Amino acid sequence: VVTEDEAGFTLPDVTVTNQSTLEEVFTDLDGAFSLQASEGDVILFSLDGYDDMSINYNNESSLNITMRTSSSFQLDEVVVIGYGTTTYKDATGSVVAVTEKDFNEGIVTAPEQLLTGKVAGLAITTGGGQPGTGSLIRIRGGSSINAVNDPLFVVDGVPMDNGASIAGSSNPLNYINSADIESISVLKDASATAIYGARASNGVIIITTKRGNKNKKLGVTLNSSVSLQDRINQVDVLSGDQFRQVINERANEDVAALLGTANTNWQDEIFKKALGYDTNVGLTGNITPNLPFRLSLGYTNQDGMLKTSNFERTTASVSLSPSLLDDHLKIDINAKGSVEENQFADTGAIGSAIMMDPTQPVYSGNSDFGGYWEWLNADGNPNANATRNPLALLMLKDNHSYVNRLVGNVKFDYKIHGFEDLKAVMNLGLDYSQSSGSETVPAFARMNYNSDVPDNGGLRRDYDQIRRNQLFDFYLNYNKEVASIKSLFDVTAGYSYQSFDYDNHELSTSENGEVLNSEISDINTRVLLGFFGRFNYTFNEKYLLTGTLRYDGTSRFAEDVRWGWFPSLAAAWNISEEGFLKDSKTVSNLKLRAGWGITGQENLNNQPYPYLPIYLSSVNQYAYYPIGGNYVPTLRPNIYDPLIKWEETTTWNIGLDFGFFNNRMWGSVEYYLKETEDMIQNVAAPLPNLNNRITTNIGTMENRGVEIALGGDLIKSTDFTWTVNANATFNENEITKISGAGNNEFYLTGDAIAGGTGNLVLANMVGAPSYSFYVYEQVYDANGTPIEGAYVDQNGDGQINDQDLRIFHSGRPDWMLGFSSNLNYKNWDFGFSMRANIGNYLYNNVASNVGTYAATRGTNGYLANIQADALNSQFENNEYFSDYYIQNASFLKMDYMTLGYTFDKIFGKTNMRFYGTVQNVFTITEYDGLDPEIGSGIDNNVYPRPRIYTLGVNVNF
């Protein structure tokens, strides 16, 4: 009979498994069960919401088992870390593992989106609403400026080529079907990450996929869902009638003559409601008792809201986990394949739809330019400056890609015979992707129209790319408990070799085959070597010490500077194991952790050999020069820094983990300080030089912050449970030094804004966060209306020029908050997740570019619509550099809300859960633009994030 520990009532539906025979039975309403067993068998009792119990059977005729209600938070939960595992109880560093039960729900195509809002210190911002899109991922604010700021992703022990994009795919992690993921560990501080050495400065995210379980019989899971994406809002531009009125009031006759008679809502023309389907099937079991396996297949087909965009993906994964030689040799074989097919819509259509004159029709009524209405010059050629028909941009361009990817690894884990405390582990990994794509525009289309020779217009751009990432790891692990001195030793030492090959080709021709750009080839190889070690020592279960050391070498830097040491040290004190707390009913866990370490960042975006003097020949036939009667290619010496090396980040971390009432409430508080030195930056090169910018090690930057995570099982009873998790992050980023020459200085940075050519509104300046806004201070009249062109004369020299620009906020939030709730009542479940960013600002580029009357002047023979902010600002001209456009973009979002109902044990052992999910439920913000959540800090016609309604079913046989 199985009973519950507190009230003592009996427990039905407990799964009772004889692990030796794999026979499985369930308890009845009285908690009773009967099972065949012989002496020595291990019998496992498990029930959701209770700690698993296992007993050794000693020929008892009956058993009375008491099961303890479990906390949603398990101190001894296995957490995957670099080259090994640990548990929360034993961890000394800042590590958070998120498992399947806590993942975000709804349509999630890429793995990182499972974590949005769930982990303190981890910011995930999707690139917008395009299906299959990637995300900007920052751990603790990001340690780098011009080096890659993404964390290192490690999938089943294979480090990905971090920062590398895959041609034809908008997210390099798309190959992993999120249904195949078992857990994701987020390693935040140096004591956790330093074992990855030169790639660890921006944190490490370890993804572990599901595999077969020796103790589980055949199981089948089926998940299937259908979703509908819908637009939430649209940019507020003038309607055709409003626009006609404004033009007739403000413009002269010549300009007014450009008006048309239509009323076109261009945004309605380019967007649609989009459907998506997602199905995956997983099969787990044992081929032989020592050969567990898992197989899965997944298929996703997701239309985007922007017409023509589509993401289609098929994934397959196989995992085999045989154990041989009496469990001494465990082999873990994983292979994941994916075929991704994208149809990319031209996102330029989004901006065009806002700017296109609403008084013009969609179609011209004649067959020119595919029948789409376009602005023309008097000579009948397209107007070079005018907005293009947004629907034509979508319908006349075919831009599709195919991405095939195979990622696999084989891991051998061998416990040495006769010396079982020592094991040898070898991991061989391969990540191979092959992608190709083409972009086709017919000659008659406006977008690649050739006014000189119309037959020579159009575009055919074909590209193909191969990436190959190969890994060899070997390490030894020695784990020994010496009871006599109450000590536990766990020592790891190993070697890692990884190479990255890259091969990219691209050729553009006109539609009829005339070469526009001679073939561009880009080929390179990189190699990373590392020696690493970790020493864990636990004394009396109370005092823990971890030291790691990595010695890394990279082909990216010159021989004298390519090797570096990356040490870390951390200690923890399990206070709750001390006598005075050991028997406390209140405090169930209290641990103080402190760590220090140095990590590196060697990845400088697309620059495989920044230390070598490279001469680059003309890459196409349009960059020649006449010498001696012939046009000859030119040969350019590129700038380089022979001594460039990795940047180094020193991290300090102190944290307190706590749990109360048998861990019914849990949480942690951490403080960290990260200082990056020898930052890799692209800065001014002292002239004369072979470029005015050089990528070199210069300057320092700090991130300081506090992270708080709290969770609790607010209600825990047989029929009703309610678990909540909350987290808060405060991060402060500051550039503390930029210049080598020591001047207090700054430089403009970031991508150019829309409007004008090459306008930059972001700067890096000492004393300010990286990528801060750099703008004029707007002067307002008594009514609070901005006075056009009136700015505060910051330096008091009587004139307003760029010396009066100043740092004004940044796109970084001061606070990030996350909150999620899961409620189960009988067979019903209800969950939601919310997120808030506080103190982040956005540059509203849509308003600054389109929200003025400048567009209505008919300059260059065409009219452009205006965004309704012009009615507020009354600006006649574009005031791109006014802080009027730097707007508070703090927000509170509900990422999803889901309601499910589970039918238990229908058709025997089958569970079936039906659910409905709404994603992007609501956003509360003062920000004026469409969506306050934009990673770059500049809001310029992002692909809007849809609201998604999903209906789905999960079936477990």
Add this chain to the structure above:
Amino acid sequence: VDDLDVEIEDPDEIIGGNAYQNLEDYTSGIAKVYAGLALSGQQGSAGQGDIGGIDEGFGQYLRAYWQLQQLPTDETKIAWNDGTLQTFNFQTWSSSSEFINAGYSRFLYEVELANQFLRDSGDDQLNAIGLSDADKAVVHQYRAEARWLRALGYYHAMDLFANVPFKTENDPVGGYYPPQYSRTELFNYIESELIAIENEMVAPRTAGHYGRADRAAAWALLAKMYLNAEVYTGTARYADCITYCEKIMNGGYSLAANYENLFRADNHQGDALNEIIFAIPYDANYMQTFGGMTFIINASIGGDASPSELGVPGGGWGGTRTTKNLVQLFAADGNVNNVVDTRGKVYSSGNGTFFTEGQQLEMADVTQYSNGFGVFKFKNLNADGTAGTTGSNDASQVSVDFPLFRLGDVYLMWTEAKLRTGGADATYVNLLRTRANASTVTAGQINDQFILDERGRELYWEATRRTDLVRFGKFTGGTYVWPWKGQSPEGTSTDAKYDIYPLPVADLSANPNLTQNPGY
């Protein structure tokens, strides 16, 4: 561990030591130093840009130089609102202007391209790859031209920025902070270099030397320096100016018969070649950029003008026009319909300059293309009126060469130097006026104002205006104003510090040896 020494596999890329293997490589090397003037990077029309921190087209040498020389003057205003671009219209720029940084960077980048070519082409290297004596002679010729190009880069830097960091091929490549040279030191260096290479350059008008500098190009640069020597060093050198002008005048050059043909798509051949001493070449089939002539022509076309009529059916960017001051050099009342001077006629169907249709003479709003007359001096049309070559992939690209030095300018320099040395002589200015169908003048009519005005009439939009106005003391201050000078619609006095540009903050922060120019 040896795997960390990776090989370069990219077909377009070569590691330094292997870059030069034969004469062809050196030809490509010198081609790059020249292309530094004409193109923006290794991929036409954009991509693989040479310098950073700015839109690639804006950062092109000729475009940056042209903007610095034209926009702050009475000849040109631009409508666009890019970054700090408008501060050129007004003379209100500061040291953090990205366009100033672009020009400065370009001139000094050109210097280093030449330095690097000289480092890579020493006799040791030529012998090491076993070049024949004949091939070595060709490389020696290239080296002289690289020195001319370096002198040109330093000259533009000195003219516009006065005191700039100085570096030659004998200085190290990395980890080096060049010292700052004063304007006088730079002047002396450029002068000594040009004199040193004079006899190594090929003779003027050598056949098959299209797109390259010859001895007359060195003379022309010297003449230009001597004409402005008082501004640069405080010491006038008019006699030297006359000497070098006369070397050119005796070098076999003659005026093109038709003024307008100097600025057309086929100005690399025929009549125009008699006059042009050095032009930055463009050919839309081989040389594409969004700077250079593509910019000068397309930016000038807007409003009701027809881009295809001007040879750029895919272009017309609607940016640059002129103030009434330039127009009034030809027609005091601003009515250009009756102008007979072929340099200042109204534009019509591919001929003439001033575009008035839908345009107004007055410039009430500097950001409106329709305010101010259009200037279609440069046209992508051939002398016979047919369309010039445009890019088969991009119908905004052009084939008009930019005349950097031409005999017409030399005649005016000579005339000015003669006036300053007390020997006013109208002979050569009258050759120009006769060609232009303008009335001749007497020596007695030649004075400061006449020279400045005649230079405006002959050389407008050829990137000499700022230098000329500075030399005549009229660029800043209040003795001469034009619309939008000092950010006032009518024009107002400006501070004399604007006679030279500030060193960009970027280089000041990168190089501790630099001191900012006075007033900034």
